[in-house]
Amino acid sequence: MSEIGRHIRELHSTLPEGVTLVAVSKFHPAEAIMEAYDAGQRVFGESRANELAAKASSLPADIEWHFIGHLQTNKVRPVVAHASLIQSVDSERLLHAIDAEARRAGKRVDLLLQLHVAREETKFGFLPEELDSLLADGLLSRLDGVRVRGLMGMASNVDDLRRINADFAAIASEFKRLKSLGIPELEEMDIISMGMSHDYQLAIANGSTMVRIGTDIFGEREY
Numbered sequence: 001m002s003e004i005g006r007h008i009r010e011l012h013s014t015l016p017e018g019v020t021l022v023a024v025s026k027f028h029p030a031e032a033i034m035e036a037y038d039a040g041q042r043v044f045g046e047s048r049a050n051e052l053a054a055k056a057s058s059l060p061a062d063i064e065w066h067f068i069g070h071l072q073t074n075k076v077r078p079v080v081a082h083a084s085l086i087q088s089v090d091s092e093r094l095l096h097a098i099d100a101e102a103r104r105a106g107k108r109v110d111l112l113l114q115l116h117v118a119r120e121e122t123k124f125g126f127l128p129e130e131l132d133s134l135l136a137d138g139l140l141s142r143l144d145g146v147r148v149r150g151l152m153g154m155a156s157n158v159d160d161l162r163r164i165n166a167d168f169a170a171i172a173s174e175f176k177r178l179k180s181l182g183i184p185e186l187e188e189m190d191i192i193s194m195g196m197s198h199d200y201q202l203a204i205a206n207g208s209t210m211v212r213i214g215t216d217i218f219g220e221r222e223y
């Protein structure tokens with residue numbers, strides 16, 4: 001078995017039941033993805049629309065592709081065509097663009113709203129108060145092309161475990177709060193996507209149901 005295959009087997013045997021492994025394959029070639037596939041992995045994450053489309057077209061059809069990067073509205077079409085879950089919806093404009101493209105294509109797209117909790121890492125994602133104004137006017141009930149499945153978030157990229165822990169706890173508590181609002185379109189939410197190679201154990205301890213792991217499986221990326 002390849003080294004990548006061994007990493008997949010190891011993760012599958014150690015992750016708790018109910019936690020989905022997304023193998024983040026961005027910048028890694030098709031051969032690396034196939035080594036993970038041959039070890040049983042079926043869910044892969046990509047962060048660029050063109051790369052996702054190219055890989056999805058040439059690799060096995062039973063792979064589930066998740067989009068996890070910042071998505072520009074002019075790149076929505078290939079992502080809606082190939083992704084089974086868009087994890088990184090970070091603006092109302094993007095939400096509308098995905099809804100429009102999904103209706104055009106005659107489908108309903110599953111997505112996660114990306115929450116901004118990390119202090120310095122990324123400027124992308126909704127603040128909790130922005131989510132409130134997004135939901136306030138019943139917007140979701142008019143977006144038939146999308147289904148909100150949950151939240152995605154990243155912790156601050158720091159060594160301070162208490163900081164990371166607080167970030168994950170904030171994401172999990174925002175998930176609970178949203179579900180408790182009584183908004184019908186949010187009742188199907190069942191995914192909290194948080195945790196990467198260096199912090200996924202802490203994320204799981206805070207209630208993550210989906211971890212996105214790249215480096216620990218495929219090694220370092222070449223940018």
Ligand SMILES: *Cc1c(COP(=O)(O)O)cnc(C)c1O
Nearest residue numbers: 024068196197212213214215216
């Ligand atoms: C690249 C990326 C990951 C994977 O990070 P690793 O540290 O390689 O595990 C996870 N989530 C998102 C949003 C990413 O962009």
